[in-house]
Amino acid sequence: MTSKEYTALALCAAGAEKVVSNELKKISAEQKKIPAAKKGGDAAREAGVPPVVVESGFGNVRFKTDIAGLYRALFSLRAADRILLEAAAFPAPDFDALFEGAAAVRWEDYIPKNMGVHVGKVRTNRSALRAETSIQAAVHKAAADRLCGRYGMNRLPEAYAAKQAELRVYVEKDRASLLIDLAGEPLFKRGYRREGGTAPLRETTAAAIILLSGWKRKFPLYDPLCGSGTIAIEAAMYAWDMAPGIGRNFALDDLLIGDRRVAGNLREEYAARTDFNRTIRVYGSDADEKAVALAKANAGRAAARCRTGKDPAKAAGRPDSAKCPLFDAAPLAGAKPPPDASGDPGFIITNPPYGRRLGDAGTAEAGYREMAVLAENFPGWKMELICDHPGFESHFGKKADTMREIKSGAVDAFLYEYEKL
Numbered sequence: 001m002t003s004k005e006y007t008a009l010a011l012c013a014a015g016a017e018k019v020v021s022n023e024l025k026k027i028s029a030e031q032k033k034i035p036a037a038k039k040g041g042d043a044a045r046e047a048g049v050p051p052v053v054v055e056s057g058f059g060n061v062r063f064k065t066d067i068a069g070l071y072r073a074l075f076s077l078r079a080a081d082r083i084l085l086e087a088a089a090f091p092a093p094d095f096d097a098l099f100e101g102a103a104a105v106r107w108e109d110y111i112p113k114n115m116g117v118h119v120g121k122v123r124t125n126r127s128a129l130r131a132e133t134s135i136q137a138a139v140h141k142a143a144a145d146r147l148c149g150r151y152g153m154n155r156l157p158e159a160y161a162a163k164q165a166e167l168r169v170y171v172e173k174d175r176a177s178l179l180i181d182l183a184g185e186p187l188f189k190r191g192y193r194r195e196g197g198t199a200p201l202r203e204t205t206a207a208a209i210i211l212l213s214g215w216k217r218k219f220p221l222y223d224p225l226c227g228s229g230t231i232a233i234e235a236a237m238y239a240w241d242m243a244p245g246i247g248r249n250f251a252l253d254d255l256l257i258g259d260r261r262v263a264g265n266l267r268e269e270y271a272a273r274t275d276f277n278r279t280i281r282v283y284g285s286d287a288d289e290k291a292v293a294l295a296k297a298n299a300g301r302a303a304a305r306c307r308t309g310k311d312p313a314k315a316a317g318r319p320d321s322a323k324c325p326l327f328d329a330a331p332l333a334g335a336k337p338p339p340d341a342s343g344d345p346g347f348i349i350t351n352p353p354y355g356r357r358l359g360d361a362g363t364a365e366a367g368y369r370e371m372a373v374l375a376e377n378f379p380g381w382k383m384e385l386i387c388d389h390p391g392f393e394s395h396f397g398k399k400a401d402t403m404r405e406i407k408s409g410a411v412d413a414f415l416y417e418y419e420k421l
Contacts, residue, residue, distance in 0.1 A: 003049050003066035006257075007089075009179060010073060010080040014059040015406030015415070016208035019079045021061050023211075024051045027072050059407065062086075067259055070182060070252060071266050075245040078207035078238065081186050084168060084179035085110075085257075092176035093128055095138055102142035102178060108150040110180055110255050111165045116158035117143050120181070124171040139169050139178065163254050184251035191247050192302035193228060200227065201351045201386070205406070206234045207244070209415060213349055213384040217280050220346030222381075224335035224374065226284030229295025231349050232325040233302045239280040240303075243270035247305030274306045281341055285330040295327045332370055336377045345380040348421070352387050361389075368395035375421040383418040390414055 012020045028050035051065035051073065061080075065073070073083050087110065090101040111117065119140045122132040129135055144156050158164065166181035188204040210231065215221055217239035223231045237244060246267060252258045286292050303324065326338070337346070352367055364387075374383065375398060385392070388411050393399050400416040407413065 003068070005049060005064055005066055006070060007054070007062065007064050007086040008070060008073070008182070009084045009086060010061045010063065010077060011082040011084065012059060012061065012080050013202075013205050013208055013407050015404055016079045016205070016212070017056040017059070017061055019208045019211045020077060021053050021056055023077050023079060024053050024061065024063050024073065027051055027069070027076060031069075031072075067257060068262055068266070071250075071259075071263050074183060074187070074250050074252065075266060075270055076243045077187065078234070078244050079204050079211060081188055081202075081204050083182045083187070085182055087178045087180055089175065089177045091174060092171060093174045095129065095134065098129060098135065098171075098176055099138045099142050101176060102139045103146050105143070105146070105178060107143050107146050108256075110257055111143075111147060112254070112256055113147075113151045113153075114157060114161060115254065116156050116161035116164035117147070117167060118158075118164045119143075119167045119169060122169045122171075125173075127171045127174045129171050129174070129176075135169055135171065139167065143167065163251075165255065166251065180255070182250060182252040182255075185248070187245060189248075190244055190302065191305055192233065192298050193230065194298075194301070201230050203230055203234055203244070205386070206230045206351070207238070208406070209349060209351075209384055209386055210235050210238060212415065213347055213382070213417070215347045215349065217278060220281035220337065220341035220344060221283070222335070222337065222341070222346065222348050222378070223284040223350045224286075224330075224332055224348065225350045225352050226286045226295055226327060227288075227291050227351075227353060229284055229298050229325065229327060231351065232282050232284040232295070232327070233299050235282050235349070236280055236299065236325045237302060239278055239282065240274050240276055240306075242274045242303075242306050246270050246274075271306055276303065276306075280325075281338070281346070282325040283338055283341070284325060284327045285335050286327075287329070287331045289329045292327045292329045295325075299325050299327070333373050335374070337381075345382070345420075348374060348378055348381050348383040348385075350383075350385055352385065364389055365391075365395045368392050369397070372397045378421050381421050383416075383421055385416045385418075386413050387416075388413045392416055 010020050031050040049066040049069055051063045051069045054062040054064060088105045092098040119136045122135045124130050168179040170177040188202040190203050221235050226232055253260055284295055401419045402417045404415050406415045
């Protein structure tokens with residue numbers, strides 16, 4: 001019996017599409033290596049159909065896979081913010097076509113009787129349909145009418161429903177795509193960061209920068225403006241091979257296509273794969289002692305998120321302090337390669353807390369000039385830096401080898417890469 005195949009979208013920061021595509025291809029390659037003997041019977045459901053990337057768009061990657069592949073994407077994609085299931089796609093040149101198309105979707109295959117429906121984000125581009133609230137209302141009415149008819153109800157239990165299915169509508173060139181959110185809470189909410197410090201970087205954006213940089217755990221990594229420690233913690237999780245979603249549940253669990261047994265078994269698979277015994281050289285420092293204390297607490301919580309599905313209260317091991325990111329309170333001028341990293345060029349990956357997120361342009365530019373000390377203290381190191389200032393290079397005093405735009409949340413940012421400081 002073949003598994004049902006679904007089309008899904010992985011949403012990500014604009015500029016991180018290649019990272020997500022590569023992550024999906026990695027999942028596919030790993031699944032293909034599962035021994036054939038382990039794919040028989042029920043185990044085949046966990047092995048799943050390897051995801052196939054169909055196309056990349058602006059801030060999203062479309063792929064096809066089965067239910068196990070959807071869970072694998074939710075558990076293990078580091079740079080994706082959400083996973084959306086495409087329930088239908090059809091021409092929608094006007095509201096009649098949109099309503100009829102939405103009413104024809106078999107929503108009863110996805111949404112249980114006791115669940116409400118909420119149409120969240122609507123996006124329209126180069127289409128006749130532009131009124132987002134009207135699009136939202138039409139799709140909600142069509143889905144509600146369909147579900148009420150199938151379940152014999154006068155109205156959906158939205159006023160008292162404990163949970164709601166979150167729908168999204170994308171209309172591009174007069175073609176509508178109706179999507180169901182499978183994540184619930186955004187995937188950048190890993191669960192380890194109870195306080196983010198001042199102007200924190202999204203976990204998924206931090207992971208995307210690390211993967212774009214080409215960093216591997218054999219190299220030292222240093223964040224001299226670590227704040228709450230997000231970049232260093234995401235690097236450690238990557239080095240431990242720890243699935244970022246292992247410590248949380250997903251909206252997919254509550255849909256009719258969800259399979260908690262598959263989810264539980266995959267959670268244990270990812271927990272078993274996590275290796276806290278790996279020696280890593282990941283460091284962070286910040287002039288703010290409170291931020292450093294917060295980074296240390298966040299790192300401890302991140303490791304504790306690796307738990308098995310059979311016993312959620314039992315952690316699947318913890319790294320000792322020597323194998324965790326090491327944080328220290330130090331001004332930027334005092335940031336230097338740690339003793340076990342000296343003479344071994346590594347990676348600086350950082351997100352300076354300046355610019356629109358915190359202060360005025362003058363404050364930002366003074367901070368960038370101060371960062372010139374990094375070229376003196378870390379000669380030969382590679383640097384990857386994200387900020388919202390297009391003129392960073394002139395203040396830092398050195399032209400980047402490459403610069404790309406990346407949209408981090410609502411902020412249009414720039415990723416500067418220096419092959420050698």
